[in-house]
Every structure is written in C-alpha cells, then in structure tokens.
Amino acid sequence: xxxDIVYAMAGPAQNAGNGESGGMGAFSSFLPxxxxxxxxxxxxxRPQSKRAKEHKNMLENLKKGDKIVxxxxxxxxxxxIEGNTLTVKIAENVRVKVGRSGITGIRTD
Numbered sequence: 420x421x422x423d424i425v426y427a428m429a430g431p432a433q434n435a436g437n438g439e440s441g442g443m444g445a446f447s448s449f450l451p452x453x454x455x456x457x458x459x460x461x462x463x464x465r466p467q468s469k470r471a472k473e474h475k476n477m478l479e480n481l482k483k484g485d486k487i488v489x490x491x492x493x494x495x496x497x498x499x500i501e502g503n504t505l506t507v508k509i510a511e512n513v514r515v516k517v518g519r520s521g522i523t524g525i526r527t528d
Contacts, residue, residue: 478519481505486526489517494526 481487485497487507495515499506503519 477525478522481519481522481525486528487522488524488526490521490523493517 481497481500483497483500486494487497487505488494489507493507493509493515495507495509497505498508498514505517505519505522506514507517508514
C-alpha cells in the first residue's frame, strides 16, 4: 500500500522506452543560466570594460598643464612627465612625483 502512494507521487516517467534523447529538455534547463549570463554581461561586464578602456585612454593622453586628481584625493597640475612618473604641483612650492596609474581623473575646473 505504501509503495503505491510513493509511485503515485513520483509522476509519469520521462522518455520511457520511446528512444528520445531529451535534448530539448536539457536546453530548457540551461536557459535560465544563459539568460542570467546575458543580463550580467550587459549590466556589469560590458560597462566595466568600457570604463577601464576610457581610463586607460585618459592615462595615455595626459600632458603637461592638465589639472588632475590622484587616487589619494590630491588635486594638482602636471608639471612634467618622465615615462610612468609624473611631477605634480600641489601647492606654490610643493611638487610630488606620482605614478601614472595613481591618477584617477582630469579636473575641468
């Protein structure tokens, strides 16, 4: 009696003896994962890579006289560029050397 109840709750057998591989069933089970990946790509991955490309382009185009902000929050003006090292004037007689990768943005004011 108990086994009849268990079999009744199990539902019908899938592809029982008809020789189908169930390929469409496998695809439909992966469809939510594919949709989640597509959503993550357009909402997270693509904008982040676009921002990284713009930041890299900005770092390559730095020139003397640009007003910049460092990653530490220091505002200054570029006075010299030697490879990946920038000389930044932050006060009247204060100059610091900053790595090019330490620049977060160019000020417009």
